[in-house]
Amino acid sequence: MSFHLEKILEKNWGHSSFRSPQKEIITNVLNQKDVIVLLPTGGGKSICFQIPALVKDGVCIVISPLIALMQNQVENLKQRNIKAVTIPSGSNQNEIVAIFDAIKFGDVKFLYISPERLQSSLIQQKIKELNINLVAIDEAHCISEWGHDFRPSYRNIAILKKQLENVNFIALTATANKKVLEDIANNLQLDKPVTFKKSFYRENLAYQVFKIEDKLERLKQIFYKTKTPAIVYVNSRKKTVELSNFLNANQYKSTYYHAGLTALEKQTAFNNWLTEKTPIIVATNAFGMGIDKENVGLVIHYNIPNNIENYVQETGRAGRNGNKAFGVLLYNENDIFLHKKQTENSIPSIAEIKKIHQKLYQNFSVAYGEFSEIIYEFNFQEFCRKYKLHPLKTATTITLLSNYGIIELQNSFQNKSTLTFIGSHQSILNFTQKNKKLKDFVHTVLRTYGGVFENEIKINEFLLAKKAHITSTQVIKNLQNLDALGLVKYHAVTSDSLLTFLVPREDDKTINRHSKEMQHFLVQKKEKAIYFVNFITNHNICRSKQILSYFNEKTSKNCGICDVCIANKKRVLIDVSNQIIHLLIKEVNLSSKEISNQLQIAEQDILIHLQLLLSQDKILINHQNKYHLKK
Template sequence: MINTALEILKKYWNYSSFREPQDQIINAVLQKEDVIALLPTGGGKSICFQVPAFQMDGVCIVISPLIALMNDQVANLKKRNIKAATIKSGASNNEIITLLDNIKFGSYKFLYISPERLQSQLIQQKIKELNVNLVAIDEAHCISEWGHDFRPSYRNINILKTIIPNANFIALTATANNKIINDIALNLELHHPKVFKKSFYRKNLAYQVFDVQDKLGKLLQIFTKTKTPAIVYVNSRRKTKDIATFLNANNFKSSFYHGGLSTKDKDLAFKNWLSESTPIIVATNAFGMGIDKSNVGIVIHFDLPFSIENYIQESGRAGRNEKKSFAVLLKNDSDILVFNDTVKKSIPSLKEIKEVHRKLYQYFTIPLGEITEDFYSFNLLEFSKLYKFTPIKVDTILKILANNGIIILSNTYNQKSTLFFKTSSKNVLSYAIRNIYTKNFINSLLRTYSGLFEQEVKIDEFAIAKKNNMTSGQVKEQLLRLQQDDLLDYNQVETDLEIQFLVPREDDKTINSISKNISKYLTQKDKKSKDFLSYISNNTICRSIQLLNYFEEKSTKKCGVCDVCLSEKRNKKLNISEEIITLLKSKYSLTSQEINQFISANEKDILIHLRELISENIIKINHQNKYQLK
């Protein structure tokens, strides 16, 4: 029988030792103390609750903000033969009851659940029936209105203190200052929690910000020098494929990853990167969960992230093996303009939030005062076009509504419609000639998508509609007509999102009740974007010092490896050479010892500069063995 935490770690995770301060955190949890753990990205937060929960009788409830993150964690535990479960999106009451009964009687160790689910009285009642040994709150900074991703639904987690009073709590986050830590303790009603903080300082990670016009050229330059596995982060799905294609064309093996890929394609891209058959992966920020590859040598931000917290989390995936690694950010004046424009476009007013919220209910013909438990298929672009909204703003508003417990959002991006021409190209062209009204439409399909005669191809009806000056509804009608004429197989998927409404329709009254939360969220979002711009624009203070001070770690020790520190070293080197030249102009010739008396630098540095000036043909050694200008 396995008794110790170290034995469990070795058997199920194949690690022979804990990282600092994992073992101290685990001991505190086992002593039934409430714990707050602040560990930077890559610090092994999940181990801190998974290992002790495994040692205790009963089940550990894990509160997590993202469906995809929960699914990922459950899948990882199942791979290790550890029984874990989560409530799937759209589950009926009967399915929820069956799942929780299975957990109760089936020796499950972990139940992953979103904070929104805790609002359900059914789930609260079923949790009462479980033997809960521990409550773990992941991404605990979401509790605080000062956090970078405040979710008011996190404020309701303390209901568990009433439901399961004997379970202790552990709150975990990678990004929090003292104000946020105090907020977490207060809102979770933690009793004298033990707080563990690991420094954000990464001595082996060089933060470097480069101002470059030709970013693609810079990538080639970087990958010519750096041969370790790498991640390139971009802000659009299209760029992931375009840049990976560019790198492959230049003999740098790359794959790409974004939220719109099918599960199969995501798994293949991740597997190829993990095995290093494609050591470079170009990705959106959807690539991040479950990454534990220790030898990533460089993380490059090709586009600007929107906060220091996001930047730190993504950059922190480099150098987990403690070897020298790099976090490189590429920027230029155009990026700053785009950044400011995107922030401006993505931050809605209260009036706009009310308008989108009202139109959502109208879109699904839900009357005032009514609520339904149905999940509705939703196409964000189509909705935005219909009501003349900006898609990026609608996206932000949907997240605000979800974070405030008004709706539940479920991504279905990987479910795309498919098309396959089941007859020959000759027959298709012949059909197009006979049906003059569909000729241009068919030609547009064939130009847009390759392989339609060989296999099922994923399509985007909205994109097709845009190309043909039609609505996506008209596109679907055309495709269904072609299917009826036995020309093609059209497997139609209606949506990229699913929405469930959690409160009855009350229009402005609903938004007014959460307006204070919304205002704080928008103010924070704006401040964090400005803080990030300030960081990348400050070329006088060591990057590491800037980041540490942002997270309230007071430090004056320069890292010596960031772009600011390296620039200082180069300038210092340049200044010594100039001082030597100026000195020799006034003194004609001097020995190295004499030069050392006039210049305040160590003798070794002066000798290096003297050799460089000789090699550059600026000075020479005369017959008296003294240095003089040429």
């Protein structure tokens, strides 16, 4: 079996051996045990359920909270020639039936599904008809009120435990403390689960927190010294652009990334960073899903993250290749003030949640009592402006409404632009003969996408730009010109989200059902923000120790490489140097061994300090290898 597992790993993922404790987890899953897995970011959680699912006959159900994350994992599996599907947002009953038929008869190995979908009696019935070999719950911390991203719909996953009596479960998370792990086991009704918990300690990752006024100047200093792929996290879309422009103006190649970019812009930014055309990417926390770049050597937080879970997850994207890496956080007193103020401003009251919820239905003219099955295009900024709503409180409310299964919000990141040639073959030919500038471009489009005359085809402007040897902006301009001339029908992806209402409009009644849990979530959010400020401002305890303590890991060992440890080393260095000087004032000439004996400090450490004092021209050494003060 062992050799068999390694063969599957090498064939599909290109690795010759497993990381600890992947193989032990897989073995327990194959032995029909319920398993809880806590592996820090980059620990290789997906392989822990994907390989057992490939070994066993049947289909693995993967429950995941984010549509974009599901689509990303499905695409990754397809690239490895492994059949995987998800149920697209807004699918009607006939489309859902067709998807399950494809699973049943099409040798599909993975069905990715959101916890909200499990509430559907149709989907529950269709799951019964499948040969399910494993249920994997990704981001399992969402099941706990004590987790940083509580999602009540996760509580309903236990339906599958009753429905699939002989199927074992694996629950996976990157960030959970003891209380959260207990909640996962209890709420999922796991049967004597085997828990695998890898330490959050990263010996190659130096956490460094610097209180500094001129953060821009420090950024330049960091990138002057550190030539490595890097991520700079900021707290606003506007700041991604400003900071990227600043770095580029100072000859540091960078790009920017945020949720408001079009799918094409995101893809271009990501590819430029991945290929290191622009080795620095300045991003909001929207940049996180599916990042698997091993040689990231530096993650900088230019602004303060919301909580320690986010900080650990984002910083953990550095140093995955095992080389020394840095997680740098820059702050000043004003940042602390703004962070506290922003936390307060992002926590709505129940009355404000009710108002925003009501305005969403009102915005799309959904009547009281009506259940709308329409998928709406939704622009967040426009919505806030229209109803004079506070953006931070509105963003928190929309997250809560999504988490509680009231709405479904799909970002356009995975959507594709569409194109159809509506002119005849002859009219296109006549056009290209008269328009030499567009001739090569049109031929590139036709060579790249077959069937574009008969059907609406999903296209990738970035790919067309590469093939036509022009910029993606020029591709869009060319397609818009062809559309204006009536030769094609081009629908470009916008930055809008897609919103679906999952329940009928009942206004206050809907919120009242969840108000107690919502209030608890908001209190937790505030407490976590306060805890993180305390972490930042604690310059006495090793950063790794503080992080490990939060996740219920006890250690007496300092990491030795964080800002606190380095500062402590410098303090010790100064103290011992002063002791040597005071000793040499009393005793004129002393060898390193004599100094070591008198101060009762290891000679090896004394030699380091003596070298420092010699370099500072404070002491001299004579022909007998004895040290004395310089007169």
